[in-house]
Every structure is written in C-alpha cells, then in structure tokens.
Amino acid sequence: xxxxxxxxxxxxxxxxxxxxxxxxxxxxxxxxxxxxxxxxxxxxxxxxxxxxxxxxxxxxxxxxxxxxxxxxxxxxxxxxxxxxxxxxxxxxxxxxxxxxxxxxxxxxxxxxxxxxxxxxxxxxxxxxxxxxxxxxxxxxxxxxxxxxxxxxxxxxxxxxxxxxxxxxxxxxxxxxxxxxxxxxxxxxxxxxxxxxxxxxxxxxxxxxxxxxxxxxxxxxxxxxxxxxxxxx
Amino acid sequence: xxxxxxxxxxxxxxxxxxxxxxxxxxxxxxxxxxxxxxxxxxxxxxxxxxxxxxxxxxxxxxxxxxxxxxxxxxxxxxxxxxxxxxxxxxxxxxxxxxxxxxxxxxxxxxxxxxxxxxxxxxxxxxxxxxxxxxxxxxxxxxxxxxxxxxxxxxxxxxxxxxxxxxxxxxxxxxxxxxxxxxxxxxxxxxxxxxxxxxxxxxxxxxxxxxxxxxxxxxxxxxxxxxxxxxxxxxxxxxxxxxxxxxxxxxxxxxxxxxxxxxxxxxxxxxxxxxxxxxxxxxxxxxxxxxxxxxxxxxxxxxxxxxxxxxxxxxxxxxxxxxxxxxxxxxxxxxxxxxxxxxxxxxxxxxxxxxxxxxxxxxxxxxxxxxxxxxxxxxxxxxxxxxxxxxxxxxxxxxxxxxxxxxxxxxxxxxxxxxxxxxxxxxxxxxxxxxxxxxxxxxxxxxxxxxxxxxxxxxxxxxxxxxxxxxxxxxxxxxxxxxxxxxxxxxxxxxxxxxxxxxxxxxxxxxxxxxxxxxxxxxxxxxxxxxxxxxxxxxxxxxxxxxxxxxxxxxxxxxxxxxxxxxxxxxxxxxxxxxxxxxxxxx
Numbered sequence: 001x002x003x004x005x006x007x008x009x010x011x012x013x014x015x016x017x018x019x020x021x022x023x024x025x026x027x028x029x030x031x032x033x034x035x036x037x038x039x040x041x042x043x044x045x046x047x048x049x050x051x052x053x054x055x056x057x058x059x060x061x062x063x064x065x066x067x068x069x070x071x072x073x074x075x076x077x078x079x080x081x082x083x084x085x086x087x088x089x090x091x092x093x094x095x096x097x098x099x100x101x102x103x104x105x106x107x108x109x110x111x112x113x114x115x116x117x118x119x120x121x122x123x124x125x126x127x128x129x130x131x132x133x134x135x136x137x138x139x140x141x142x143x144x145x146x147x148x149x150x151x152x153x154x155x156x157x158x159x160x161x162x163x164x165x166x167x168x169x170x171x172x173x174x175x176x177x178x179x180x181x182x183x184x185x186x187x188x189x190x191x192x193x194x195x196x197x198x199x200x201x202x203x204x205x206x207x208x209x210x211x212x213x214x215x216x217x218x219x220x221x222x223x224x225x226x227x228x229x230x231x232x
Numbered sequence: 233x234x235x236x237x238x239x240x241x242x243x244x245x246x247x248x249x250x251x252x253x254x255x256x257x258x259x260x261x262x263x264x265x266x267x268x269x270x271x272x273x274x275x276x277x278x279x280x281x282x283x284x285x286x287x288x289x290x291x292x293x294x295x296x297x298x299x300x301x302x303x304x305x306x307x308x309x310x311x312x313x314x315x316x317x318x319x320x321x322x323x324x325x326x327x328x329x330x331x332x333x334x335x336x337x338x339x340x341x342x343x344x345x346x347x348x349x350x351x352x353x354x355x356x357x358x359x360x361x362x363x364x365x366x367x368x369x370x371x372x373x374x375x376x377x378x379x380x381x382x383x384x385x386x387x388x389x390x391x392x393x394x395x396x397x398x399x400x401x402x403x404x405x406x407x408x409x410x411x412x413x414x415x416x417x418x419x420x421x422x423x424x425x426x427x428x429x430x431x432x433x434x435x436x437x438x439x440x441x442x443x444x445x446x447x448x449x450x451x452x453x454x455x456x457x458x459x460x461x462x463x464x465x466x467x468x469x470x471x472x473x474x475x476x477x478x479x480x481x482x483x484x485x486x487x488x489x490x491x492x493x494x495x496x497x498x499x500x501x502x503x504x505x506x507x508x509x510x511x512x513x514x515x516x517x518x519x520x521x522x523x524x525x526x527x528x529x530x531x532x533x534x535x536x537x538x539x540x541x542x543x544x545x546x547x548x549x550x551x552x553x554x555x556x557x558x559x560x561x562x563x564x565x566x567x568x569x570x571x572x573x574x575x576x577x578x579x580x581x582x583x584x585x586x587x588x589x590x591x592x593x594x595x596x597x598x599x600x601x602x603x604x605x606x607x608x609x610x611x612x613x614x615x616x617x618x619x620x621x622x623x624x625x626x627x628x629x630x631x632x633x634x635x636x637x638x639x640x641x642x643x644x645x646x647x648x649x650x651x652x653x654x655x656x657x658x659x660x661x662x663x664x665x666x667x668x669x670x671x672x673x674x675x676x677x678x679x680x681x682x683x684x685x686x687x688x689x690x691x692x693x694x695x696x697x698x699x700x701x702x703x704x705x706x707x708x709x710x711x712x713x714x715x716x717x718x719x720x721x722x723x724x725x726x727x728x729x730x731x732x733x734x735x736x737x738x739x740x741x742x743x744x745x746x747x748x749x750x751x752x753x754x755x756x757x758x759x760x761x762x763x764x765x766x767x768x769x770x771x772x773x774x775x776x777x778x779x780x781x782x783x784x785x786x787x788x789x790x791x792x793x794x795x796x797x798x799x800x801x802x803x804x805x806x807x808x809x810x811x812x813x814x815x816x817x818x
Contacts, residue, residue, distance in 0.1 A: 013736045030576065042690040046733030046742040053454040056490040056570060058383060059283040075573055096425065097739040103280065107402075116391035117343025127340040129352030135345060142345050142377070142384065146282050180343065 003027045003078060005036055007048065008088035009098050018095070020086075029079035033066055033087065037073060037099075050099035057211055060147030063090055064099050070149040070209040090152040092161070106148050109164050113172040113190055118183035134179040141174040141219050143212040150206035150216050156199045163199040164191065166206035166216045173219040176226060188227045197224045243420070243429040243670045248274045248399075249657040251419055251434040253406045253461060255281035257382075257639065258621030258646035259440035260389035265650025267396040271657050274432060275398060276421055278405040278456065278744070281390045285442055285454045286621075286642065289382025290567060291495030292374030293339075293639040294362055295332035299353045300372040305329040307364060308373065310811055312637060315361040315524045316594075316630020317771035317781065318813035319474070319789070319806055324626040326809065327601050328637070328644050335643040336375050344388040346377050347563075357563075358498040361524040361634040361818075370522050374636050379493050379566045385639060404430065405744055408673040409437065409464040409617075410665055416616030417663045419464075420670050422677065424744060427737030429670050435660040436616045436653040439465060439597060439605075440646065443622040444755040446693075446748075448590035449701040452484055452491040456748070461623040463751035465597055466758065470607050470614065471791035471802070473625040474595035475755070476763035476773045479633055480706050482528040484589025485574050486547045492567045492586060494635040497521040499563055501552040503528070504583060505540040511548070516818040523818045526632040526772040529588040529706050542585060549583035588706055594633055594772065595762075596625040598791065603649035609791065609804035616660060620649040627789065630806075631771020680746050686731025689746040692723050696749075700756055704763055709776045713764040720760055721798065724753050758792035761799040766790065783813050 003025050010018035023044060025036050034052055041048045050073070052062040057075040064073055065088040067081055078085070093101035119128075144167065151157055151165035172191055176184045191197045197220055206216040250266050252259045255277035266273040277284065296303040308329035313320045340346055340354060347355040356372040364371035377384040393400075403424040410417035410433075418433040441461030445453025466472050482503070483492045497503070503521050505511045515531040516523035523531075536546045552560055557580055560568055564579075571577045571584045597619035598606050603626075605617040621642040628641055680689075699719055703712035727750060734742035768782035769775050787806055792799040 011736060011738070013738055030574070032574075041742070042688070046688070046690075047736070049734070049739050049741050051741075053279055053283050053456045054285060054288050055455060056288070056488075056574065058288050058380070058566070059279075059285070059454065061279065061283050077573070097736075100739050107280065111394050114395075116395040117388075118395075119341075119343075123341040125337075127337055127346075127354050130348055131352050132348045132350065135348045138345070139378075142387075143380070145287070145383070146280075175343075178343070178345070 001027060001029070001083065003036060004084050005040065006086040007098070010095055011047065011097050027078050029077065031078050032074050033076050033085065034062055034073040036078070036085070037087070049097045058145060060145035063147040063149040065089065065091060070153045072147060072149070072211045075211050090148055092152045092158045093148070103148065106151060106167070109168040110146060110171055112164065113168045114183055114187055115171040115175065117175060117178065117181050119180055120182065128180050130179055138174050138177040140214050141170045143214050144170050144174070145212060147211060149209040149211060153205040153209040155203055155205065156201055160199060162195045164195055166220060169197060169220050169223055170214060170216055173223050176223060184226070185230065188223070188230060191223055192227045197227065243431045246274065246430060246432045247662055248272050248432060248434045249662070250436040250438070250653050251276065251432050252438045252440060253419060254284070254440035254442060254623070255400065256284035256286035256440060256442055256621060256642065257385050257389060258642035258649065259438065260393055261643060261646035262438050262440065262620060262650035262653065263393055263398045264389065264396060265647055266654055267393070267398050269654035271654050273399065274401055276401045276404045276406055276419070276432070278403060278424065280402050281400060282386060284386055285457055287383045287386040288454065288491070289639055290379040290491065290493035291498060292357060292359060292376035292381050292636045293336060293385070293643070294359060294373045294636040295336040295375055295640070296329065296373060297333060297336065297354060297356065297375065299349060300356050301364070303364065303371055303373055305333060307366060307371065308332065308362070310366050311362050312628060312634055313630070313811045314367065314816060315634040316632055317816055318787065319627065319630030319770060321627050321807040322809040322811065323807050324601050324628040328628045328640055331644045332640045335647065339385065339388060339643070342388050342392050344377065344384050346375055357495065358522060359635045360494050360497065360522045360528070361519070370519065374498060376495065379495050379564050382639060405747070406460060406464065407677065407747065409468050410669060411468045411614070412663060414615070415663050416614065417665050420673055424739055427740060429674060431665060431670055433662040433665050435662045436618065436656050438618040438620060438649050438653060439623050440619070440621045441623045443593045444752060445590045447696060447700050447752045447756045447759070448705070449697040450484065450487070450489040451590035452481060452489050453590065458748035458751045459755035460748065460751050461619065462596055463754040465605065466754050466794050469794065470605060471598060471793045472595060472758040473598040473791055474627060474789050475759040475792055476766050476790065477594035477631045477771055478590065478759065479525055479592040479594060479772045480529040480588040481525055481591035482532055482588050483550050483586040485570065486585045486587050488574055489589035490570055490574055491589065491591065492550060492570060492584065496550060496552050496564055496567060499559060500555055501550055504549040504551050505535045506542050506544070507540060511535050511540070519818040524632055524634060527818065530774060532588055533706050547585045547587040550586045551583040552579050553581065553583070592633055592638060593622055594625065594627070594629040594631065596623050599624045599626055601626065601648065602652040603645050604652060609802060616656065618649045618653055620645040631773060677743065677747065680730065680732055681735055681743050683731040686729050687726055689727065689730040689732065689749050692726055692730060693749045693752065696720070696723050696752065696756055704760055707774055707776055708763055710764065713760055716760045717764065717798065720753065720757050724757065727753055758799050761801060762790045762792050765801050787813060
C-alpha cells in the first residue's frame with residue numbers, strides 16, 4: 001500500500017527553520033516506520049537524517065515523535081498507524097538536524113544520579129547472594145535503554161528543562177531498590193532536589209511512551225516514597 | 233548546497249596514552265582496566281556506548297560455575313574446541329573457559345542483575361553445544377539475566393566506566409588507523425556532529441569495533457556493524473584471519489533476520505518441520521535442538537530444500553508453547569515481544585516461523601592471548617595495536633562459535649586487552665604523527681561528498697548483501713564463490729565512483745553510510761577469497777563441492793592480506809594442547 005509520510009525536517013546549514021516535507025512510500029503492513037525512513041533515505045532523498053542502529057528495539061537510537069507519540073521507529077508498524085504517518089524529532093531537546101536531537105543534556109542527567117552499583121564492602125570470593133524476590137524488586141527498571149522517549153514526553157520536562165526527568169529517575173530506582181547497593185541515601189538526596197522527583201505531576205506520558213513497557217510513573221512514585229520514608 | 237566550513241581547516245589534535253575504538257563489552261572492559269591502572273585513555277564510538285550491539289545479546293554467558301549441577305572449566309574448553317570443529321587455538325580456549333568464571337563473578341560484583349536460584353546464586357541454563365563430561369549431554373552453564381543478558385552486561389560496564397570517569401568521545405566515526413615505521417600511532421576520527429576531522433595520537437590502540445554482518449542481506453546485526461576495525465587494519469597491511477568462517481544463527485525472524493535467542497531452545501523449545509517432526513533427531517540425535525549453530529542452520533536448509541519447510545517455504549517453526557506461560561514470560565520475555573511485534577505471532581499459542589540469519593564473524597584481526605595483534609604466521613606482534621571481541625580472532629571460536637561464547641570472549645579478552653595496553657603504555661610513548669597524515673582520508677571523504685555525479689552507494693551495498701547471502705551463506709560452492717570474486721571487485725570499482733546526496737557537514741549520515749560501505753567491501757573481499765581457497769567443509773564453512781573436513785590439508789588458519797588485484801592468502805598452524813581433532817558428532 002501507499003503511505004503518505006510527513007517528516008519535520010530542518011538542516012541548519014540550509015534551512016531558515018523547520019518545515020514539513022511529504023513523501024509517498026510503498027509499504028507492506030508489517031513494515032516499521034524505520035523501514036519507511038530507510039526507503040526515503042536510500043531511494044528518494046539521501047539527505048534525510050536520523051539515528052538508528054539495532055533496528056529491533058534494544059539499542060534506543062531511533063526514538064522520535066510518530067503520529068503524536070514518542071516511539072521507536074523500529075518498533076512501530078505501518079498497520080498500527082495507518083496510511084498517513086507523521087514523524088518529528090523528540091520534543092523538548094535541541095534539534096541537530098532533521099530527526100536527530102542533541103542527547104548530551106539527557107545523558108548528563110543520567111550520569112548525575114550515580115547510575116552504578118556502590119558497595120564498598122569487600123566482596124566474597126563468589127557472587128554476592130540475592131534472593132529471587134530481591135532481584136525481582138528492581139527488575140522493571142533494569143530494562144531501560146536510555147532512548148529518551150519518556151523524558152521528552154513529559155510536560156514537566158518541557159516546562160522546566162532543568163528537571164532531571166523520568167529516565168534518570170528510572171535508573172536511580174534500579175539501584176535504590178537493589179539489595180546489594182549502599183548508596184541509596186546519596187541518590188535520594190540528589191532526587192529530593194528541586195529538579196528531582198517532586199516535579200513529576202503523574203501525567204503518565206512517560207509510562208505510555210516507554211518502548212520497553214517500564215511502569216515509569218510507578219517507579220517515580222516509589223522513589224518519592226523512599227525519600228519521604230527516610231526523612232521521617 | 234552549503235560548502236563544508238571545515239573543509240580546509242587543520243584537524244583537531246588530541247593526545248592520549250591509549251585509544252579504544254568501540255564501546256561494546258570488549259572496549260568498555262578494556263577501558264575499565266586502563267582507568268584502574270591510571271592510563272590516560274579515550275574511548276571513541278560512532279554511537280553512544282549504550283547503543284552498542286553487545287546490548288542485543290540475549291541468552292546468556294557461559295561459565296562453569298556449577299551452581300545447579302556439576303561443571304568444570306575443562307568441559308567448557310572441550311565444548312568450545314569441538315564446537316569450533318577443532319580450528320580453535322586451544323591455548324586461547326583454555327584461557328576463555330578458565331577466566332569465564334572469574335569474569336562472571338566480577339560482573340555480578342559490579343552489579344549485574346543476574347537471574348537467581350532459590351538460594352540466591354546466579355541461575356544457569358542449557359545452551360547449544362555446552363555439555364557435561366566431554367559431550368555426554370547438555371549442562372546448565374549459561375548465566376543469564378532473562379533474555380537480555382547482553383543489555384545488562386553493556387549497561388553494567390558502562391555504569392562502571394561512569395563511576396571510574398572514563399573519557400568518551402561519543403559519535404566519532406574512526407576513518408583511519410595510524411601505523412608508521414612498524415609502530416601504532418593512533419587513529420583519525422570524523423566527528424559526526426560537525427564533520428570535523430580529529431587526530432588522536434596514542435601509543436596503544438584497541439580495535440573493538442564488533443562484526444561485519446551487514447555484508448549479508450538477512451542478518452541479526454545492527455545497521456552499524458560494518459567491519460570498521462577489521463577494514464581499517466586490513467588497509468594498513470594487517471591480515472584478516474579465518475574470514476571464511478561466518479556464523480548463521482538458526483533462528484532468525486523470517487525476512488528480517490532479528491534474532492530469537494537460542495535460550496528458547498535452551499529452555500526446551502522445539503524446531504519443527506512441515507510434518508510436525510522434530511527434525512534435529514535426524515542430524516544430532518543426542519543434543520537435538522541444542523546442537524551447535526552451524527549444524528542446526530544446515531539442518532533447517534536441508535529440510536526446506538527437501539520440501540519440508542512450512543507450507544513448502546524456506547522456513548521452519550520454533551515452538552515454545554509447551555513451556556507454558558510462566559517460563560516464557562519469566563525467562564524469554566524479550567524474544568516473545570519480538571515475535572509479537574515483528575511477525576504478529578503469539579508464541580504462547582502459535583509456533584514462530586524462523587530461518588537462519590547472518591550473525592557472527594568467527595574471523596577477524598589475528599591476536600595472541602594477550603589481545604596483541606599479530607601480523608604473520610610467526611607470531612610477530614605489531615607494537616601498540618590490540619583487538620578484542622568480535623573484531624578479533626584469538627582464535628577461540630575456530631570454525632564455529634558456541635552460543636554465549638561471544639560474550640565470554642569480550643569479557644575475558646576485553647579485560648586482557650586493557651591489561652596488556654596498560655603494561656605497554658608504561659614504557660611506550662605516542663609516536664609523532666606527520667602533519668599531513670589526515671590528508672588521504674580527508675580526500676577520500678571529500679570525494680564521496682562532493683563528486684559531481686556518481687552512483688547511489690546504497691545500491692552497491694544492496695547488491696553486495698544479496699550476492700553474499702546467495703553465494704557465501706550457509707552453503708557454498710566453488711562455482712558460486714568464483715562468481716563472487718569478480719562481482720566484489722566490480723562493486724569496489726563502482727564504489728570508487730559513488731557519490732552521496734548530502735553534501736553538508738552537520739550529522740551527515742549519508743556520508744557515514746557510504747564510508748561504512750567501503751569497510752564492508754574490504755571485509756567481503758577477504759571473506760570470499762578465503763572461502764574460495766578452502767576446499768573442505770568445517771564448522772560454518774560448508775562447501776557442497778568439498779563436503780568433508782580435511783585435516784590433512786586444512787587444519788590451519790587462513791590469513792588474507794590486502795594486495796593489488798585481490799587478497800593474498802597465507803596460512804598458519806592451529807595450536808593444539810589437550811584435545812586431538814576427532815570427527816564431530818552430537
């Protein structure tokens with residue numbers, strides 16, 4: 001079938017500002033939006049620019065705004081969207097070119113929450129033990145691929161760019177609730193800051209946007225509860 | 233069209249003690265070792281580190297922990313050697329199997345969230361070709377985190393790199409390797425964000441750039457896996473080893489090639505033909521679906537050729553329905569999701585159509601067990617140059633890699649690379665680099681970008697990938713390979729006249745993809761030449777015109793050197809320590 005594909009384009013070397021370009025692409029129902037973008041790039045216009053790598057939803061390169069929702073272009077099929085498809089860069093981050101946004105700020109926020117295991121107790125000779133229940137406690141937030149779909153769908157982030165954002169909180173959660181970690185207090189202090197968890201208004205956009213199905217709003221609420229608990 | 237403002241500017245210079253190209257598992261572990269040793273190190277990646285393809289590995293990482301049943305590293309070593317059809321260098325396999333245990337424990341201590349046994353230890357499951365007591369039957373050796381083990385390894389190592397304040401240069405595409413006077417001098421990189429060239433001088437360079445699966449049409453590999461490190465070194469006169477051994481994974485999603493992990497079979501999944509038979513009974517009666525990948529992929533082709541593919545077509549079924557919802561959702565969640573999203577199939581109630589997909593390069597840059605690149609058949613090291621992970625050929629995988637051993641490889645030899653480099657950097661300094669060292673590669677990029685007219689490079693890539701799939705895939709013949717030799721040469725000629733449409737300097741992925749195609753063509757040239765020369769069948773290299781293994785003439789590694797008019801081939805012996813070659817049955 002034929003798909004009418006609209007892409008919000010902008011090349012700072014050529015264009016005064018962003019504009020919608022329209023392409024007609026032949027597609028099967030099981031093709032993904034990434035396939036359409038490749039068809040345009042390889043057969044119609046080589047200047048179309050986007051990031052992608054694994055093409056099956058595990059590397060997180062190709063998050064973009066597709067028919068009004070943040071999704072991975074490699075994980076959404078044409079038959080789920082219909083014959084008219086619009087694609088724009090992730091909202092709320094500076095556009096570098098076409099569908100490529102500047103991710104530096106996003107990764108800096110991720111790094112700010114100490115996203116690594118802290119445990120200064122000398123380890124045993126073998127593995128540290130952890131019960132299946134304790135392992136399950138933080139399973140959901142280990143799935144994050146740092147695609148930024150959540151953070152850039154969040155109205156609180158759009159309004160206040162200094163907000164650390166859902167993705168960073170998800171990655172803090174992954175360690176705060178890991179029984180082997182000893183730095184929960186430090187992370188919770190970082191997230192108790194004015195640009196931390198309190199900016200969440202439980203809009204659930206992040207949870208809807210997550211291509212990994214992480215219950216992000218729940219994770220943010222659990223981190224908030226842990227902050228309150230430690231204060232009392 | 234805008235003219236690149238940076239076109240005439242000198243490149244930006246950096247100096248480090250060590251440079252690592254690639255931020256997958258091997259590169260990141262090496263970076264950690266160098267950080268711990270206090271060596272000034274830069275990690276260059278053309279992606280962001282967390283986008284690396286290590287993250288796509290699913291099923292597990294084998295180590296003879298013996299958490300669920302008796303296991304020994306010698307058994308792991310034996311399985312690796314036999315799985316590799318005895319082309320494995322056994323000193324390397326011993327290191328692999330021994331150190332796997334320490335590395336997995338260390339990963340756990342770094343925070344990797346492995347699945348756990350009821351008593352809190354690392355859980356383990358079965359995997360293809362991994363056996364107890366030298367082949368008696370399957371053993372539970374693969375440590376796993378659901379079916380996203382690679383994701384967890386990549387995340388954990390990147391997290392530790394953040395903790396140790398490793399310096400990253402994200403979205404830098406490496407375009408040249410500096411080698412001068414028999415010494416490594418660094419690399420030249422193209423910064424994708426603005427098109428500027430950067431010269432990184434360093435005493436030591438690690439090429440950890442992963443595989444080259446994009447030279448095949450149907451592949452599990454990321455679009456970015458274009459053999460960069462292999463080709464960079466090949467262009468500098470360093471040979472590529474055992475390139476004819478390319479693994480096709482049996483269970484890819486039909487048409488797309490996306491991988492459905494061997495863990496599905498490790499947990500007890502069946503492969504079925506059109507008659508509903510578990511056809512592996514004919515090919516590997518003892519291990520059945522858990523036979524090594526080369527054998528299972530060939531079996532699938534044999535079935536479909538005999539008209540027993542599903543509906544007479546070129547695929548079979550992977551059936552996990554009998555495992556039950558609980559096992560599928562707890563241990564195979566991601567691949568279940570892949571089947572739903574990409575095939576519209578519900579694995580809980582429907583069998584999943586699968587066919588072999590190009591997956592892993594056993595070959596690559598020849599190294600010793602210290603991850604040093606060796607340039608001939610006498611073990612001569614090129615000082616300062618290292619390789620690890622899929623880009624390297626130690627050789628621990630021989631003619632066919634066992635499932636999970638890719639992850640074991642990058643953990644064990646990534647760490648060894650870091651340690652070797654730290655040792656080397658104690659006495660070596662970054663050599664001087666000529667002021668115009670970047671000129672050839674600048675000219676190459678400029679020609680691609682600004683040539684008046686030229687062919688669309690994508691068409692060249694598509695032609696290459698289709699031809700490689702047809703004539704250099706699971707089954708090969710002398711005739712097919714002889715057709716490929718002039719075709720690849722012709723594609724290389726056409727590539728010299730190709731031209732991209734995007735002439736800009738900001739985030740020019742059109743140029744990037746075209747440049748990557750040059751790497752793929754070099755890898756393909758070496759692969760085809762090595763495959764044509766090897767007139768035997770061993771592991772993943774199956775010649776229909778020479779269907780038997782021939783230890784008398786071919787128990788040796790091939791080395792392909794770049795030369796005018798096509799690669800020059802040389803050979804070197806296999807290191808055999810404990811296990812004499814035997815017929816390979818399962």
